[in-house]
Structures are given as structure tokens and as C-alpha cells.
Amino acid sequence: MAGYLVLARKYRSTGFEEVVGQEPIARTLVNAVKTGRVAHAYLFTGTRGVGKTTMARILAKALNCLSADEPTPKPCNECEVCKAIGRGDDVDVVEIDGASNRGIDQIRELRANAVYRPARSRYKIYYIDEVHMLTMEAFNALLKTLEEPPEHVKFIFATTDPDRVPATILSRCQRFDFRDIPTSLIRDHLKSICEAESVEIADDALFRVARAASGSMRDGLSLLDQLLSAAEGPVSDAEVVSLLGTPPDERMLKLVGAIASGQTAAALTELDGILADGVTLESSATALCDCFRNMMLSATCGADSELIELPDALRDELASLAERYTVPALVQAVGVTQSVSRRLRGSSVARALVEAAVVRLAETEKFVDADSLVRRLEELSGSSASAGSAEKKKPAPSRPIGRR
Ligand SMILES: [Zn+2]
Secondary structure (H helix, E strand, C coil): CCCCCCHHHHCCCCCHHHCCCCHHHHHHHHHHHHCCCCCCEEEEECCCCCCHHHHHHHHHHHHHCCCCCCCCCCCCCCCHHHHHHHHCCCCCEEEEECCCCCCHHHHHHHHHHHCCCCCCCCCEEEEEECHHHCCHHHHHHHHHHHHCCCCCEEEEEEECCHHHCCHHHHCCCEEEECCCCCHHHHHHHHHHHHHHCCCCECHHHHHHHHHHCCCCHHHHHHHHHHHHHHCCCCECHHHHHHHHCCCCHHHHHHHHHHHHCCCHHHHHHHHHHHHHCCCCHHHHHHHHHHHHHHHHHHHHHCCCCCCCCCCHHHHHHHHHHHCCECHHHHHHHHHHHHHHHHHHCCCCCHHHHHHHHHHHHHCHHHCCCHHHHHHHHHHHHHHHHCCCCCCCCCCCCCCCCCEC
16 A cells, blocks of 8 residues: 555654653653653663654654754654654664674774764764674674773663673663553554544444554454454454454353353363464463463452453453362463463474364373372371361361362
């Protein structure tokens, strides 16, 4: 589509106060700019799509905006510099992708250029994304500049994997950990974009997109992009389900319902139906794990807990299914489904693994784990020891590990 701008770019935040879900970081940076205490080097950590690059560009604009005589917490977004930084091609704000420029040569070039004054702005700013990908040689070269940075140079590093950044670099940076963005905030932001774009989308559909984004605004926006480019008219929840390739809720409820009532054959048939609809084994296993996680949360924190991110109808259904389990059984079920999800990739017997997990969950009382065995033995030896005493102790309330 000519001239079509993806939503993530069209709606990229342009001011500190706009970055969704990262308010504490934005506040600290605003104060730093206001009080003139901007550090020489920052490290932004967090998973993809949580606002690291956006925040880095806003900070760069704040430092270099031409509309003010000094760094300003409210860059104008109108001047040449603000616009160029927004596009990612300003002469004084150099964006480097650490994943594709990992070597010593790139960092040597950076060091050679860093000594020159900025062309038209107050600061020369180097933004290195995925900085953990640099080679050790490159890190060492970078360290030399970090130890004695020229007055006019600022560094902003971003990484999804801070554990791989050497301690010598970390200790010279002010670090900000960007959090995963809560589903409700992603949903609200997507909703406001849909309104701005005059797009109709069902609330449950929007919620499902936000959930699938799992904390990443960028993922949420690109899913919305895909939906809008395919949709003619209002976007329904069914369209989202088919785009995501996730099993529909009602099918998952049937599957979990069969498991909960120990109907192994029915559960396997339901799984077969889900796979026949084109849902992948991975998505099915993940959805199963999600169901049991939500049931576990429902059993421990109550059905209306904020930790459960589900539409109300689904929430109630899972809550009543959860009542048929003990909490340890739900914990065990989460463990079983999570471990099968992890082992699926690359397995030549992936389907058998998922089926085995379903059977195991449906016939859970036949699978006694070591912990409960020890507990049972302890209970038995305890009750035989007290059997002769005059006052009979009540046996500790014991429940089978499986269903109630
Ligand atoms: Zn400006």
C-alpha cells in the first residue's frame, strides 16, 4: 500500500508523558533534563516493544531540540532536529544496531567521530540497540570512550539481555529497567488508536489482541495492523482468533471440562478437533497452560483477581472448573503443561507429548508425585504412633493430590 505508515510508527509517542506503561522512567528522565543532571550513559533494558527506542529518541530530542536554548523536558517535535530524530536519521543522533554492527571496526569509527563536536546540536548522541550483541573487543573499545567521554557526547544503550553486558560497561551507565506493559494499558492504547483511525473493533477482540501482545506494545500494534489490513467492516473476535491461530475459548473450555471430569477419551477427541481446525500444537499447549494458570489463580486469589486477564464469561467458567481441583493439583497441572510446551520445539513426537499431557491431566490421580507420597507416608506413620494414646488426634486433613 503506497504511503501506508504502520501504526507503530504513525502513533509512536513523541513526549515523555506519552510513553505507555513507563511513567517512573519518564519522570526520572524529565527531572534529569530539568535539573541538568543528564548522565553520560544510560542503559535501557526490557523485552522487545516496551518503549526503549521511543524513550531514547524522546531523550535525544529533549537534549537537542532547537526551539529552546537549553535541554528541555518538552521538545517541540516541530524543528528540523526533532523531526530528523523522529525519523531516526539526524546527523548528531547516531542509531546503531548492535546485532548487525558487532565488531571492533564500527566502535573504532564511533570513537574517531565522537571527538568532533556535533554538527548542529548541543550533543552528539549514540544510541546502540541490542548492545549485548557487541563482541568483547568492541566492548573494550567502547569502554575507553565511556571512561573519558567528551563533554558533548551522550550514550544510550538498549538491550533485551542485560546479563550479557559486561559489568565494566554496566557500572558506567545509569540503568532503567522497562517493565512489560500491562494488558489493560495495551488494550486502552489500541482502543484509542482504533478510535483515531475510525475503525470498529469488538471489545473482546481488542482484549484478545492485547493479551496476545504479552507486554509488548509493538507486538500489539503489528497485530492490529494485520487485522486492519484484512478487515472489511468491524473486526470481530472470531477474526482475531483466526489471525492468531489460537484455539477458540469455547473449544478450550470443552477440553479442560473433559479433563476436569476425567473423561480422557473425550478430552483427546476435543484436542484432535482443535488441531484439525489448523491450530498448532504449540498454541494448543500454550492455551492449555494458560487455562490451568488462570484456574490456579482463581483458586488462590479468587475469581475476580486482577491477575486473571480474561473476559468475564470465560473467567466464571474457569472459576467453576477450578473448584473441582485442589490447589496442589492445579500447580501440578501448570507444571505438566508448561513442561510439554517447552519440550515441543523440534520434537518429532510433538503430538504424542501433548496427548500424553492431556491423558496425564485427565487421569491425574493415577500419577502420584514423590512429594505427596512422602506426605502420605508421614501421615500414616503419624496416625499409627498416636493410635494407642487415650485422646485420639484428629488426622491432619488430607486430600488426594488429584481432583476433589
Ligand atoms: Zn524541536
